[in-house]
Amino acid sequence: MPSHSIIKASNASITETTAPKVAVFVGATAGIAKAALTLLVSKQTPIKVYVAGRDGKRHEPYLQELRALNPQASLVWLEGKVSLLSEIRRLCDESIERPKLCIFSPPEAVHLLNKRKM
Secondary structure, rough: OOHHHHHHHHHHOOOOOOOEEEEEEOOOOOOOHHHHHHHHHHOOOOOEEEEEEEOOHHHHHHHHHHHEEEOOOOEEEEEEOOHHHHHHHHEEEEHOOOOOOOOOOOOOHHHHHHHOOO
């Protein structure tokens, strides 16, 4: 794992030209993933972010906070229980209908992505 100073330097180097245009976060409603999502959106770059998780209504205030933080950001909630392989498949299919992108971090998703023709 990289040191904290390397991570901070990498985060500081994010600019409009280096920031991703599309990102997918799984379970970014708490902990490190939430902090990473907040930091990325706070960079004030145009970005489309898909956030997958459960209970979207409960997390809507957080998404609204992110939208207020960066009006250029487009945040899309993908409702699902990512601990279930069938839900990962459904979420991949749902996100594939939008852009041609499907990146999920749980190990269960790797199996699906290896089988999927993209």
